[in-house]
Amino acid sequence: MSIPKVTIITLNWNGKKDTIECLESLKQVTYPNYEILLVDNGSTDGSAELFREHYPGIKIVENEKNLGFTGGCNIGIKKAISDGADYILLLNNDVAVEPDFLDELISVAKKNENIGILGTKINYYDATDQIWAAGGFINYWICLVAYHGMDKRDTEKYSREKDVDFVSGCAMLIKAGLFQKIGLLDERYFAYFEDVDICLMAKKNGCGIRYVPSAKIYHKVSRTSGGALSPFSLYYNTRNKLLFLRKHFHMPQLLTAFIVIMAVFGIRTLYLLIFRRDIRACSMIFKGIEDAFIGRFGAQI
Template sequence: MEPAVFIILLNWNGKEDTLACLGSLQRLDYPSYRILVADNGSMDGSVEAIRSAFPGVRVVENGANLGFAGGNNIAIRQALQDGADYVLLLNNDTEADPGFLSRLVEAAESDPNIGIAGSKIYYYSEPKRLWYAGGSVNLWKGDTHHIGENQLDGGQYDEAKDTDYVSGCAMLIKRQVIEDIGLLDERMFLYYEDSDYCMRARQQGYRVVYIPSSIVWHKVSGTTGKIKDLQLFYGTRNMLLFEKRNAGLPKLLVFLPYYFGKFIAYNAVVALVQGQTARARVILKAAYEGLVR
């Protein structure tokens, strides 16, 4: 019997994207999956529309915007309680190739040490332009970035391989990993949760792998693209949280002057010079919270 996979979509006022994503998942060729939609207190009629269009999909109503980590964690707990062998986190603003889940499970089942597997991800608006083809982490500078981003796919990233992190846009996680290292870090709310989770898994000896035969298309920034201050705050704050947890003392001692000097002070001064006082306050508040949390 095939392992049971629970696909989790997190929705926050993204009704049309979520309905389109659910439509694409109806075409999957994998025989043993269920879908949970975790709704973060949407006010756009999402819950009613999803239940009407897809009565077989379970909607978990979180009642408030708990962020990426908090919203997904509730659904992950439910999936484990219902017998999931794997949990797949999938952005609601994606559409999936029919074979994407089969390829991920096949890879994960090939080696008991593989704990997390991720897809090759394209821009939805440009179906052959890459958004993610592996993840790279530089703990000396706090940099995490997608390998291959914005490149046209000419087969240059068609080799399955270990990678520093898998994007939470399409992340398959073995049950054993969750039982060993726990859930996503809810302090982060938004951004760096996926990188942090993969780092924690790797520290416990699990492999994190990129599987290019598994394909997803992403409508980039479908949810957060409209909320620039939110992006700035959590991206800035969580960079420091991520480093404090994962870097180790030597790398942290190199990172901190870079972060507070070049990243915080420079960007705050530039914002003030440009008359963007509110932006400068967001940067400084993010740095303070990252330091004290």
């Protein structure tokens, strides 16, 4: 029986320190048929040149500008498909992996033809016994999109394989043929919510989403975007949550979820204004709301 070919796509944008650690981690992977495709998103720190010199065994694609997570990944996905990949693994550059993580993912994928997307157990890089994500769930009445197990101790509870609503794009294995059914990542998102979006698109096309806890990685969390309260994160999370709501929700959940998330945006703005006195952060929330309503998507800040 032939061994499926896996293309690991990782993006780099002026993050060569994290990317190098990720690439060194991938050297230890035990799965016998994989390649690494590094997409450099317009870095200005000499990253691409360094990778070409020190990692001659990997494929490198250089974009002229930062196309975001969605655009950068889509460039890689199209190349991976044209080069004959059976599976495509989207992997953040700020992670370290267990050597057998890919074996575990492929083992589950091969046994379940109806599964289209698989995700790993993701623990914190700096607290390896603590869960960051163990698959995700969605409450459609309040548009709560969250990870199972976040900040919990890694126990047996989170070591059971199961179907979930979505898995994190931090480490997402996708059957290459799925893209022919649902298309590529929606580039309107640029960054954030694109992983939840593609999981829902897969489910609408009859494909399962599976959390595989025996496949394990460690995530540094928000290294590229600057953290959850950075202007980048606040803007794209705000705008893209409204895009996600418009794209996937229907009445009556659409109405209740819209009311709830607008209230949450208001509370967050008050917190940033009163306790942090961060006018710029507040403006990013307002800009995200405005752009979502007028349909201004893609790269905006």
